[in-house]
Amino acid sequence: MRILGMISGTSHDGVDVALVDFDPAYGGGTLSGVVELTASTSYPPGLRGRLVNALPPAATTLGEVCELDTLVGQSFAGAAAGAIERAGPVDLIVSHGQTVFHWVDGARALGTLQIGRPAWIAERTGAPVLSDVRIRDITAGGQGAPLVSLLDVLLLAGHRGIAAALNLGGIANLTVVRGPADVVAYDIGPANALIDAVVVSRGLNGLGFDEDGRIAASGVADERLLAVLLDDPYYRLPAPKSTGKEVFHLGYVEAAIAAAGTRPGTADLMATLTELTVRAVAREVAASGAGLLVASGGGCRNPVLMAGLRRALPGVTFRLSDEYGAPADGKEAIAFALIGWHTVHGLPGTVPMGTGARAARILGALTPGSGPLALPPPVAQAPRALVLTLRPA
Structure with missing residues (x-):
């Protein structure tokens, strides 16, 4: 299953993408995947400037948030289309979007906001899009972060x-x-x-x-x-x-x-x-x-x-x-591709020991692509380890 993971991190400088082809024959134990592409697309200078100027402690308006939501979504759509043009079609896109606020009170996370409408990505590429992946962990009492711990645990399983x-x-x-x-x-x-x-x-x-x-x-x-x-x-x-x-x-x-x-x-x-x-x-x-x-x-x-x-x-x-097997600049995008694989196979995508949630949860909300939304059969056993390899240049 070919999944494109996408994220713009807390540097707010652009969109990182990673295309991972996960083994369709996985039956339990060790999951394998081939990292076929990692890339980064910078935000237009004007957009990055608007994002930075809208972040706390600056004041902003709902109108500005709405416009940024669209502009970021369009930037993600462009990055996804570019990746697909270079590496071929995908079965699923996972978009983390751009975090603009993470609401924490003391030791408790109460909410989180990522912008970048997934519908722009689905419309541009025709692929289904999984988004809004952090909030479900927060509703279960977790921090909603760091979600990359799912990838870390599987990659380090053999150490x-x-x-x-x-x-x-x-x-x-x-x-x-x-x-x-x-x-x-x-x-x-x-x-x-x-x-x-x-x-x-x-x-x-x-x-x-x-x-x-x-x-x-x-x-x-x-x-x-x-x-x-x-x-x-x-x-x-x-x-x-x-x-x-x-x-x-x-x-x-x-x-x-x-x-x-x-x-x-x-x-x-x-x-x-x-x-x-x-x-x-x-x-x-x-x-x-x-x-x-x-x-x-x-x-x-x-x-x-x-x-x-x-x-x-x-x-x-x-x-x-x-x-x-996870290039340092693309590791977080790979992590979200992995979360997407878990979600569409009916598996939780969190490590509750890492986020503090009551239990693991299946993450995200799905936006259909240009055709019917078809999910693979659920997998009974979650992976205990992950082996990534890079596609030869």
Whole structure:
């Protein structure tokens, strides 16, 4: 079954896609899939700017939300059509959409909002679309995140000992696997969110991020400011927990600078925010006891960030998710393709030990394509492991 997974993450920079051809002969045990395509399509500059300007703590209107919902949906539709043109037709598209708000009160998630109407994708491609995949976990008492833990648990199933999967997107999330019945997953805090916010606000790079960590590498971390940032109550909340840019945004950085009573230059500020991610992540990985850390997300392409993690975790073996068949930049899109496979086969797509839900739930809402909606027969046994391979170039 060929499934196209799609997501725009907390960096709000574009649409990541992954086409996975899952083994149609699966009967139980290990599921296999061939990753036939991963790609990224940038948002038009005007759209990204409107998204950033509409996010908390900024005020917005329902009219702006409606327009963005359409424009994001059309961008996703274009990305899906491009992928299908390159790699051939698909049986299902799974669209995570663009998160614009994740409503958390203390340790409880109460709601989540992803925009990007799936009907635009279905109309453009003719394929059925699964969307709105987070909310069902929240209704069952979960955080609705990190849903990528489903993929992490299956990819790390064969590892002996404690292993952890780290995703460094706008937000850093961690899945710790001690065994099939001992899993914890949660959002650690900001990975690139604060770094990107400063880059964009100060016009430091037209790409919207600190390319190769060059700006951070030219500065020195401000320890006074770092102490204020690391003292955020969020870090002391027990797992499972989730967060997003409604908390970690430019105003958050400005408030921390004011509280610290310091005025770092741009390079020192970037070094401080990069070191914040290093220390917050390293603290959690060390506490988990993991001997293996499998990294993914845009942050793992930042050599300053990754060198800092390696220095802080000398006894941990580092790997990129590429070595497990999931390219680091496309891993989340692959995860949503996997969730789609579970949903259409009648299987839950969550790991309740990771999200904190009462029980696992089948995820998403289906929008039919151009023809009748035909689902495959339900599968009796959920996969216990996943083997991904990359299609040869």
